[in-house]
Amino acid sequence: MSVPPAGRAVSAQDEVLDLAQQLIRIDSTNTGDSGSSITERTAAEWIAGQLADVGLDPVYVEAGAPGRGNVIVRLPGADPGRGALLIHCHLDVVPADASEWSVHPLSGEVRDDYLWGRGAVDMKGMVAMSLAVLRQFVRDGVKPPRDLVFAFLSDEESGGFFGARWLVEHRPELFEGVTEAIGEVGGFSTTFTTATGDPVRAYLIETAEKGVTWMRLKTRGTPGHASMLQTDNAVATLAAGITRLQQHRFPQIIRPALAEFLAGVTDLTGISFPEDDLDAAVAKLGNLSRIVGATLRDTATVTTFHAGYKGNVVPSSAAATVDCRILPGRETAFYQELGEILGPDIEREWDDLPPVETTFDGALVDAMTNALVSEDPTAAVLPYMLSAGTDAKSFSLLGIRHFGFAPLQLPADLDFSALFHGIDERVSVAALEFGTRVLDRFLRTC
Incomplete structure (x- = not known):
């Protein structure tokens, strides 16, 4: 864990790397075999422990099969009459063959200013960012504008049938009052070249x-x-x-x-x-x-x-x-x-x-845009459609409006899409810290 300067309390940015490393080192591989001995239980119990450490009382639920652990916690907001915001992340990762990697996929190694390991991008990095910000909010007594529901979920990599889909069908009360949500895959930057030959960074927010x-x-x-x-x-x-x-x-x-x-x-x-x-x-x-x-x-x-x-x-x-x-x-x-x-x-x-689709407008879009521009003043922000799927599909069955927003500022030459389920999955430490700052700003104003 990064050590803050003397006299300054630990912040979300200080601990996000350490949290991400610990998560990557927990094997939560989802093989698609419901009888596998590897489940999300250890990761979920670790998350619950990190939340209890700051005084929260999370709910642990196994979704439809032994070991398919999920953790849900609600942070009360200043206006309980407003619809709550769901921040959802999945704990499972796809398999990785260690013989194909430059580092062991469960090492959580930091090399060349990057954090390496299965889940660094998809999506234990975002789990760590969300966890770090939530822990800081509780330590600092931050009361967000509305209720925030954090969900750390199982089985996303196989459709969420032993995760989000099961929870929606069997435990919908855990998401009572939620009207909007953020999750993967969006908020990441891509660099374009303008007509005059200059680079411009745009952040893509998933709306469909x-x-x-x-x-x-x-x-x-x-x-x-x-x-x-x-x-x-x-x-x-x-x-x-x-x-x-x-x-x-x-x-x-x-x-x-x-x-x-x-x-x-x-x-x-x-x-x-x-x-x-x-x-x-x-x-x-x-x-x-x-x-x-x-x-x-x-x-x-x-x-x-x-x-x-x-x-x-x-x-x-x-x-x-x-x-x-x-x-x-x-x-x-x-x-x-x-x-x-x-x-x-x-x-x-x-x-x-089901497919998911919403419009690129409203107060939540403004809050995401403002948080990004506050950290990257020259940034452009654009909507886009994801070709893959996320747990948003399950939560849409509850009428929840969804955006992909897991913010990362990426190097212009990084082939980001190739890292999802790819060999040598990694994320820069600077991107994790940037994303944590953006997420902090966003959740204070959402």
Whole structure:
């Protein structure tokens, strides 16, 4: 932990790095296997201990399965009549193969002014920032403008079915009175080049995210000896359907968050984004184009294929999974289109989480913008749509308006999007400290 100068009490900025390191060193890997011996319990109990240390009395809840620990605590605000604000972060991380990393993914090592480890970006860094600010508020007796509900959650990396989704369905009283929320992925900076060749830093606040559907496909056929003629081969039927799906291009749809983002980039850089050549124009955004390009249309990507058990035996069935990402407002049309592509011979079942979308306006947006500009006076602030999904999908079922806001000031040459679920995940110490200051300002004025 950083040591403050003599005579000054410890601040959120002083302890955020130490908190983040300790969190990374707690293994909370989410394999997607509900029977795994690794759960979020240890991380959640550690969070609860950090809150109890400053006098808070958090609620610990296991969401639908042993060990799937969640911690929720409410900090009363000056105006209890106002809708409460939810600050939610997830404790689980995706698996990491230590042999592929420059440092051990659970080391929490600081090297070259960066904090390295699984979860540094997604999203134990934000957990640490939120925890540090909350602890400082309690130590200093800060009363925010309205109630703040902090939720440290399990299972986000597998859809939140043993986390936020379970809590929404079984413990909605924990979020009573909440009208707005912040979480991942937004508030991070990206650097553009203006028409005059000068760099300009813009912070992207998420106002929308695509829906997620994990589709399970299955075909059935007549099993038998592979040397004989076959007319209903389950493997061939499924492979043909998957091939049609991968070759299909869903229609380009420009949702408001994308339109506002592109207009903002045009104002900053002079780059135009003609609708008849939007893919090529978005490609000019460099590393950011991976995220933005994926929000131009729905996507459906095959991720697994299982069939057969012996080289000379025709199996009776074949199965595949497809990861579908659906734009807001496109759900009905997407499923109809998918059915036409796959045809009647491919069985379909799925788990889904809805798209999320809100407008880029209101007092909360003003508070986020003011907090960012106070720390970075030349900054621009733009809305954008996330191509992935977060626990916002579950909380939207309670009517909660959501924004992605986990503020970080990033180096201009950092490929930030590649760090999510990537090898050598890391965040600069300066970015963590910046984000902590921004979050502190924001929560004092929200």
